Amino acid sequence: MKNIPWDTYQLFLQVARCGGLSGAAAVTELSPATIGRRMVELEALVGRSLFLRSRTG
Numbered sequence: 001m002k003n004i005p006w007d008t009y010q011l012f013l014q015v016a017r018c019g020g021l022s023g024a025a026a027v028t029e030l031s032p033a034t035i036g037r038r039m040v041e042l043e044a045l046v047g048r049s050l051f052l053r054s055r056t057g
Helices: 006-018 021-028 032-046
Strands: none
Touching: 006 021, 006 032, 021 032
């Protein structure tokens, strides 16, 4: 794996556990936009999509 910060993995886990950006935002006290940006960065680093995206979350 590339040099990915540990807190990025933890944030990914919160998104997965909470079922989306809004749930993870409530737990982490980060904005959904910030979490979304971090997840896009993570996907770029690993070279693949990690989430199914839809309008309903």
